[in-house]
């Protein structure tokens with residue numbers, strides 16, 4: 104495991120040197136010599152696990168920097184420790200009231216600095232682990248419904264700014280109840296794992312996500328992807344599941360496990376209130392795919408066309 | 412009794428790294444002339460905020476380096492500077508500068524007692540190798556330890572810009588340092 108990362112923000116080079124020398128063996132260190140450059144460091148690259156923030160700095164002081172960091176959702180959870188030679192109790196209280204994790208005084212006592220930092224880093228790593236666990240489906244290792252909703256929310260905001268097409272695919276395993284009845288729940292869980300792996304193997308871009316949505320239902324979102332590309336992706340899902348070759352004697356459409364897919368695309372001509380409507384339409388398309396005999400792909404926009 | 416500088420406490424704060432400690436002390440003393448020029452300017456135009464900022468900054472640095480008497484004087488000055496007249500401020504500045512001289516003498520005595528440990532130079536590294544290593548670190552805003560710029564010092568005779576680069580890195584002015592470094596690489 105790589106070392107946790109700490110960002111040190113201080114306008115005084117000597118303080119950076121002294122602080123860094125206390126902790127350089129245990130952590131990866133990043134440096135910013137002003138509030139503004141701290142925000143720049145945070146904007147590029149991976150977020151640090153902890154920020155040590157000097158209070159008194161010219162131009163943007165530590166309190167202001169703190170507020171600006173907290174304004175960004177991606178950085179809202181990074182613990183921040185204020186470091187200052189201010190000795191008034193009110194200053195310490197002000198930092199803690201803002202939501203700082205701790206307050207360390209200059210001149211440093213290296214033992215205390217190390218111990219306090221370790222406490223907060225340990226807590227952060229534990230929180231990260233719990234957060235990860237709460238967003239992961241235990242069985243398949245895919246993101247769970249909660250994680251998917253969070254991700255979709257972000258992609259939806261992105262779509263509203265950029266107006267580039269976004270596609271959703273809702274996926275249901277065909278005759279899965281019959282599968283469980285035939286092979287038992289243990290085997291059913293095993294099949295879901297294999298299905299999850301097969302679906303995940305189709306995902307290549309970092310913003311594309313496939314998740315377990317519940318039971319035998321999966322869902323995938325593809326930003327910057329129009330309906331024709333989404334149809335290709337859905338058929339890739341089908342091919343990979345077919346290739347996984349999970350025997351299913353109780354299926355009425357194949358000798359092995361298959362899936363049905365409901366597709367929906369939103370583009371700059373559409374006016375959706377929110378993504379709930381989109382989920383609803385993907386669900387309707389999936390319902391239609393099952394009604395048409397399963398093991399097929401239906402796009403929401405095509406439902407009306409065939410009905411006419 | 413440790414007058415002026417508490418060497419033991421300073422070294423302990425740096426995890427026992429005496430070489431680094433002596434380097435940092437040297438740099439602190441080197442930088443005080445400039446700090447005091449700024450301070451006198453600020454006093455002349457009665458820029459209270461700037462006076463406080465400069466005193467606070469020097470106080471923090473001297474505290475962290477265990478330059479104890481100086482830290483104490485700066486701390487008192489910082490607390491009272493708003494109620495002082497320009498003349499009183501200048502008297503304080505004068506006293507503090509004298510204290511710095513004494514601390515500096517103390518530092519020189521201490522240093523001469525102690526043969527400076529050989530630095531960890533990598534003679535096989537070329538200038539381009541050193542610069543490339545630093546470039547990556549600067550781009551990622553990674554901490555660059557004093558020891559790491561020592562490698563560059565042997566090139567200073569041939570390229571005077573290298574000293575400027577070293578100073579920028581030692582002051583953690585990474586954006587400027589990166590600009591300068593890229594210019595040096597171009598010029599090669």
Ligand SMILES: [Mg+2]
Nearest residue numbers: 114157159160
């Ligand atoms: Mg400061």
